[in-house]
Amino acid sequence: MSAVVLQELTPFYGARQAVKPVNMTLASNQITAIIGPSGCGKSTVLRCLNRMHETIPGAYAKGTVMLGAQNIYAPDIDPTMIRISVGMVFQQPVALRTRNVYENVAVGLRLQGMSNRADLDAAVERALRSAVLWDEVKDVLNKPGTALSGGQQQRLSIARALAIQPEVLLLDEPASALDPIATASIEELLMTLKSRLTIVIVTHSMQQAARISDETAVFMVDVGAGQSIGELVEKGDTTQVFTQPVDPRTESYISGRVG
């Protein structure tokens, strides 16, 4: 597993710079939480890590992101290849319509050309087991993915991302559309996954960040010169960030005075 190193990463939306240059290292086999108020650019930075940011019309990013020895922003890199190594789970659980549970997981494998039935069966089962969903869906693999509950659909989304065995898993507020019980199961799942993956999670819930993450990055909005711009204000060990924040803005944010 490789760490992810951001060097002067600067996302733009057209002419507008969204975040001040970001420098940080996301350690491997750890969960890094990114927290901060709305509009601070935390999701934008996350989406830069597998080059999903630039799929928005007009959006692009400057700087480098090193995945192991590879700069994913090198000019000869195909963004779609990066997304195989760096998987992503979104805020809204996505069960692909017209596909059953099995095919929802197999879609990424098929995309990579796996067509042997036995291989697919094994890989789908492995992914569903990793996502702690296998026992619940093993008898309904033929049912539409949309028939599952919201929490199950989110674990299905995680299984789909895990099936192609990424090195890094990005999660953009994966539990914000779920109830507390489903949230707990997702958090538990992430804890078990970190032995195999580098996990980066954007969350609105500071409690969630405190519960599951090893390190925390805090982003803030800087309203200056007429336009707001996001900024990384602090990154460190989660316990330290929450108990002894270095930056005063972090302290006022986590103590509830801002944001």
Add this chain to the structure above:
Amino acid sequence: MRTFNYRRRKLVDQLMRGLSALATGCAVIPLIAIIGYVLTIGSGAISWSFFTDIYQPPSNAPEPTAEAPEVAYDPNDPFANLTVEPEAGTTGSTEDVTNVYNAAPRGGVLHGILGTLTIAGIGLLFALPIGIFAGIYLSEFRNERFATVVRFCCDVLSGSPSIVAGVTIYVLVVLQTQQFSAVAGSMALAILMIPIVTRTTEEMLKLVPETMREAARGLGAPTWYSTFTVVLPAALPGIVTGVMLAFARGAGETAPLILTVLGSNIITTDIFKPMAALPLLTYRYTESPYPGENTQAWGAAFVLMMLVLLMNILVRIATRKSGGNSR
């Protein structure tokens, strides 16, 4: 408890609801009137032979027996059997002519049914690939300037009179080849079908949540892959509706067919020759001096409506079955 102006609000609510119901009724009345009228008058022409027989000239002679000689098929003279031969035992007297004039309608519209299915079907074959791919382009690459131009052209095309499509194909194909043909009619219909298929495909693809595209893209799927394996299947039921609309539009068009397929009194399988079509039969029978054929015009219109309805139902059943399960 304070009620404010509860009574007045309730009254306004009821008034508005009544007005909406009234307006809906007004909108539905023409539809029901047309269907009812076509059904009542058209059903007079409907018999078993109306679906199994082709054109028979008006006559007061007894129905031809089973051994009646087949009319020789000459694709270059599609109206050969229009010639009314004097029936045996008739003298051509005024009384005979009056009898023929008042004779009950004979023959059927099988040639028209087959012709409409062929012409509209081939038209759909032309229109489907172009329309669906154009729709995909407009939806998935919606921000490109060319897409705006195409979208505008599409709207203009779908609003232009159908006779324009007919004249265009008449000049470009019929005059060039010196031949009226079913395939020329299909081309004219395709021109009318393309904008419908394109715009419905686009709208239906736009309804597929962006999250699905993101999920596919997040797996490293290139745009074409996510479009064809994730987005398109999700939008399929809506696209099928658009295709059916296009088929119905094409099947019902008359003006472009007059200029391109000409019409025929016999069953033709050669798509490079003139062919019959239900709207053409409706048009010709309406103009006919024989009251019997006027009734058959209603019958042809009725069959056309039923045909479109039937196609609609069949396609819906087919897509419902195939959706959802791919394992």
